[in-house]
Amino acid sequence: MTDYAIEARDVAVTYADGTEAVRGVDLLVETGEFFGFLGPNGAGKTTLIKTLVTLLRPTDGSVTVNGFDTIAEPRSVRATVGYMAQETSIDPELTARENLRFSCDAYGVPRAKRADRIDELLELVELTDVANKVADDFSGGMKKRLDAATALVHRPPLVFLDEPTTGLDPAARNRLWEYFRRINDEGTTVFLTTQYLEEADQLCDRLSVIQNGSVVAEGTPEALKRRVGGEILAVELADPTASDRAVTIAREEGVFEPGATIEPTEEGLAVTARDARTRGTDLLVALRDADVGVLGFDVRAPTLDDVFLAVTDDRNGDDSEHGSESPPADVTTPGTIGDGGHDSSDDDGTETGVDR
Numbered sequence: 001m002t003d004y005a006i007e008a009r010d011v012a013v014t015y016a017d018g019t020e021a022v023r024g025v026d027l028l029v030e031t032g033e034f035f036g037f038l039g040p041n042g043a044g045k046t047t048l049i050k051t052l053v054t055l056l057r058p059t060d061g062s063v064t065v066n067g068f069d070t071i072a073e074p075r076s077v078r079a080t081v082g083y084m085a086q087e088t089s090i091d092p093e094l095t096a097r098e099n100l101r102f103s104c105d106a107y108g109v110p111r112a113k114r115a116d117r118i119d120e121l122l123e124l125v126e127l128t129d130v131a132n133k134v135a136d137d138f139s140g141g142m143k144k145r146l147d148a149a150t151a152l153v154h155r156p157p158l159v160f161l162d163e164p165t166t167g168l169d170p171a172a173r174n175r176l177w178e179y180f181r182r183i184n185d186e187g188t189t190v191f192l193t194t195q196y197l198e199e200a201d202q203l204c205d206r207l208s209v210i211q212n213g214s215v216v217a218e219g220t221p222e223a224l225k226r227r228v229g230g231e232i233l234a235v236e237l238a239d240p241t242a243s244d245r246a247v248t249i250a251r252e253e254g255v256f257e258p259g260a261t262i263e264p265t266e267e268g269l270a271v272t273a274r275d276a277r278t279r280g281t282d283l284l285v286a287l288r289d290a291d292v293g294v295l296g297f298d299v300r301a302p303t304l305d306d307v308f309l310a311v312t313d314d315r316n317g318d319d320s321e322h323g324s325e326s327p328p329a330d331v332t333t334p335g336t337i338g339d340g341g342h343d344s345s346d347d348d349g350t351e352t353g354v355d356r
């Protein structure tokens with residue numbers, strides 16, 4: 001086994017209808033890492049995961065997973081990975097225990113080891129008490145926990161989690177996070193795709209941001225946040241329609257360092273700068289002198305939302321290069337990830353399925 005759980009070189013995936021879902025992605029994930037893959041709907045996350053687990057064949061480039069080439073040695077890849085897909089793989093008519101038994105069959109877990117392995121996993125995902133109840137009666141969170149357990153029956157050294165907490169309430173999400181942390185602490189490499197930036201921030205050692213099939217940023221959550229370039233000063237104006245005027249004042253007064261980003265927001269304006277905290281009061285004074293009323297202000301450290309918006313905003317439609325080395329462009333106020341408006345439920349089934 002290599003030091004890398006995943007080595008993807010210049011991977012491209014084009015669907016039969018000509019959609020270029022993944023365009024020249026390079027990815028190195030070290031053994032033992034908790035790696036995050038972020039991106040808006042339709043960015044190419046699921047396509048890449050399916051390529052890594054041998055469900056899709058790359059149009060171009062090469063992929064090695066756990067030291068095995070995905071095209072030449074797909075069986076070895078499948079034997080050493082677990083895959084929790086977006087769509088649940090559990091059978092609602094079977095009990096939790098039966099679902100796990102079924103997965104043991106599918107993954108070829110030796111019979112003598114099955115009972116212990118199943119008890120261990122039920123305990124890990126806290127479903128021991130309901131082991132003999134049918135999955136149909138489970139809450140969304142319980143189903144997801146069972147789903148995750150079914151991907152682990154063969155003790156894979158690498159597990160892929162495709163948006164595992166989508167649709168769960170915060171409490172259920174937290175429980176899954178604990179469980180993912182535990183398997184990672186025990187040595188399992190985790191590859192997680194998510195649209196929840198907080199989730200990536202909480203869990204991931206390192207992450208990549210993908211947009212339009214290309215990686216647009218990559219690094220540790222901390223390094224990515226630093227790249228936003230300082231802190232964010234948000235000013236709420238008494239009259240939000242005065243925000244353009246306030247922005248002009250902030251720019252023309254030269255209050256902040258030259259690289260500062262000063263933008264209007266719905267409430268007023270936002271400044272991203274290394275001296276946002278120290279020079280913030282100068283801005284407030286300048287606004288008062290210009291008779292622009294201020295209701296309140298706040299200085300905060302950047303979040304991954306800011307990173308995400310900074311690296312993706314400016315690149316909509318720009319698919320010409322990875323750009324992972326260049327600093328992010330402008331920063332806007334936090335929000336949710338944009339919707340590319342595609343239905344990910346369809347799968348062209350280009351390749352064989354993972355035995356599940």
Ligand SMILES: Nc1ncnc2c1ncn2[C@@H]1O[C@H](COP(=O)(O)OP(=O)(O)OP(=O)(O)O)[C@@H](O)[C@H]1O
Pocket residue numbers: 015016017019020021039040041042043044045046047048342343344346347348349
């Ligand atoms: N079977 C398919 N045939 C043609 N195009 C597809 C197919 N599956 C996905 N696509 C397209 O490929 C692009 C990437 O889709 P993909 O599902 O990989 O994105 P994603 O980042 O996983 O999005 P989501 O978060 O919605 O799952 C999108 O433009 C999508 O519409």
